[in-house]
Amino acid sequence: MHPFDQAIALQAGADDSFTGHTSEAYRNMIGPFGGITAAVLLNAALQHPKCLGEPTAMTINFAGPVPDGPFRIQARPVRTNRSTQHWQIEQWVDDPESGQPIIATTASLVTAVRRPTWSATDVPAPVQGGPDPAQEPIVVTSFTPWLSQYALVPLQGPLPTEWDGSENSDSLTSFWVRKSTPRALDFCALVAVCDVFYPRIWRRRARQVPAGTVSMTVYFHADAQTLAHSGEGYVLAQATGQEFRNNFADQSGHIWNSAGQLLASTHQIAYYKE
Amino acid sequence: MHPFDQAIALQAGADDSFTGHTSEAYRNMIGPFGGITAAVLLNAALQHPKCLGEPTAMTINFAGPVPDGPFRIQARPVRTNRSTQHWQIEQWVDDPESGQPIIATTASLVTAVRRPTWSATDVPAPVQGGPDPAQEPIVVTSFTPWLSQYALVPLQGPLPTEWDGSENSDSLTSFWVRKSTPRALDFCALVAVCDVFYPRIWRRRARQVPAGTVSMTVYFHADAQTLAHSGEGYVLAQATGQEFRNNFADQSGHIWNSAGQLLASTHQIAYYKE
Numbered sequence: 001m002h003p004f005d006q007a008i009a010l011q012a013g014a015d016d017s018f019t020g021h022t023s024e025a026y027r028n029m030i031g032p033f034g035g036i037t038a039a040v041l042l043n044a045a046l047q048h049p050k051c052l053g054e055p056t057a058m059t060i061n062f063a064g065p066v067p068d069g070p071f072r073i074q075a076r077p078v079r080t081n082r083s084t085q086h087w088q089i090e091q092w093v094d095d096p097e098s099g100q101p102i103i104a105t106t107a108s109l110v111t112a113v114r115r116p117t118w119s120a121t122d123v124p125a126p127v128q129g130g131p132d133p134a135q136e137p138i139v140v141t142s143f144t145p146w147l148s149q150y151a152l153v154p155l156q157g158p159l160p161t162e163w164d165g166s167e168n169s170d171s172l173t174s175f176w177v178r179k180s181t182p183r184a185l186d187f188c189a190l191v192a193v194c195d196v197f198y199p200r201i202w203r204r205r206a207r208q209v210p211a212g213t214v215s216m217t218v219y220f221h222a223d224a225q226t227l228a229h230s231g232e233g234y235v236l237a238q239a240t241g242q243e244f245r246n247n248f249a250d251q252s253g254h255i256w257n258s259a260g261q262l263l264a265s266t267h268q269i270a271y272y273k274e
Numbered sequence: 275m276h277p278f279d280q281a282i283a284l285q286a287g288a289d290d291s292f293t294g295h296t297s298e299a300y301r302n303m304i305g306p307f308g309g310i311t312a313a314v315l316l317n318a319a320l321q322h323p324k325c326l327g328e329p330t331a332m333t334i335n336f337a338g339p340v341p342d343g344p345f346r347i348q349a350r351p352v353r354t355n356r357s358t359q360h361w362q363i364e365q366w367v368d369d370p371e372s373g374q375p376i377i378a379t380t381a382s383l384v385t386a387v388r389r390p391t392w393s394a395t396d397v398p399a400p401v402q403g404g405p406d407p408a409q410e411p412i413v414v415t416s417f418t419p420w421l422s423q424y425a426l427v428p429l430q431g432p433l434p435t436e437w438d439g440s441e442n443s444d445s446l447t448s449f450w451v452r453k454s455t456p457r458a459l460d461f462c463a464l465v466a467v468c469d470v471f472y473p474r475i476w477r478r479r480a481r482q483v484p485a486g487t488v489s490m491t492v493y494f495h496a497d498a499q500t501l502a503h504s505g506e507g508y509v510l511a512q513a514t515g516q517e518f519r520n521n522f523a524d525q526s527g528h529i530w531n532s533a534g535q536l537l538a539s540t541h542q543i544a545y546y547k548e
Contacts, residue, residue, distance in 0.1 A: 106362060217541060
């Protein structure tokens with residue numbers, strides 16, 4: 001089993017509940033990589049027998065740490081319309097201090113049955129005719145454990161190599177990325193890769209201040225078939241910081257496939273110290 | 275009482291619940307203006323005796339229509355940390371068909387106690403030294419009822435005057451905006467103004483297809499004091515569409531005060547037909 005599928009595996013229980021287990025492969029500095037948590041919460045809704053349509057919008061709130069071990073997810077469809085459905089999803093863990101169940105993560109999800117309409121993009125892929133990532137050397141880093149699950153071909157705004165506090169004039173990062181062990185793209189993999197960017201404050205300041213995502217939103221622009229066509233190949237990921245202000249900074253990002261189609265827009269706000 | 279304060283007024287009940295009533299002044303074509311719904315849900319959390327800190331991130335999901343009349347809001351702090359707090363908020367209405375209570379709107383909110391840190395912006399206000407909006411003629415339109423609650427000074431990308439299907443090459447709109455009856459800016463007013471943009475698909479296509487916001491996210495970059503300094507004056511609002519694809523289109527926007535400080539980043543995804 002692919003490490004990603006292992007990490008998002010769930011056992012269905014009663015009352016809209018699912019149980020899962022944190023994955024060593026997707027460990028971050030504290031708790032799991034946020035992207036894998038988003039993926040497993042999405043997976044719960046997608047596995048739910050009442051699920052209508054495909055993911056269209058998801059917001060995930062990282063409310064507290066997810067300790068190593070088992071967790072429980074509750075995924076409830078709170079409103080079902082003709083072609084759209086609204087979900088509330090919660091991840092419950094045992095609080096290491098009290099031993100009592102506590103909410104670690106919440107999410108809202110909109111799924112929808114979508115039909116072909118007039119379509120267009122106002123955010124074309126920024127790289128056209130650039131280097132073919134498949135011909136470039138794969139860069140797998142072990143800066144934090146989960147990162148070795150991804151192969152990156154850097155384009156712009158790499159992780160600073162010197163943490164010397166020399167401020168950059170921008171906070172833009174772009175790279176080609178795929179799983180280091182190939183696996184086809186699907187909705188869960190797409191939502192995970194939306195959190196693959198290192199903290200924008202690190203780029204902007206060249207200072208490795210404590211930072212962590214608090215809330216992430218993903219808008220899905222591709223259907224299952226388009227994702228399947230993207231196969232195991234690279235996607236182009238780009239993000240830029242927006243406002244860095246009093247402990248919180250937000251970023252906006254985009255994920256395109258190699259054919260230049262926008263698969264997802266993604267926004268997040270992260271806590272930072274100092 | 276200002277129409278805005280009337281529209282967001284709530285009566286506190288037991289069990290984290292509040293009751294309110296839709297406002298004629300903020301009526302949209304179907305149900306209330308989304309921004310006023312966001313404001314009243316935020317107001318519930320801010321009035322809650324357990325509220326910690328100030329709004330930092332909010333996502334609101336418009337799950338179904340809000341009928342004219344009373345509604346109930348449940349605002350629960352689901353996780354409280356040292357300096358951050360996570361909220362789940364639901365708006366319940368009586369289903370006109372069944373007469374049973376049904377969820378019309380859900381929201382998640384992160385509040386936080388924020389401290390002064392290193393701060394910077396990567397999205398400076400696009401207008402510097404432009405016309406002083408206070409000297410410009412006020413444009414109040416009654417295209418849809420709630421819109422007459424706002425005074426706009428258009429800058430770019432106005433509502434098409436001819437719905438002739440002549441596609442625009444972009445979907446950017448910017449304007450100065452304040453309440454038509456002056457009222458000081460606060461968090462509720464800020465979240466409402468984040469939904470003030472007309473549907474991007476109308477701009478892009480010059481076709482008035484059915485469209486409505488499904489999910490909106492707001493990241494707050496200003497504290498109460500900064501908002502108070504903005505007073506009753508104009509804020510600069512700018513938004514652009516991103517991907518228009520198979521019934522759904524997303525947009526990204528920003529709200530700056532007249533001093534050029536970014537008050538909020540806002541993103542949303544809207545349904546559209548055809």
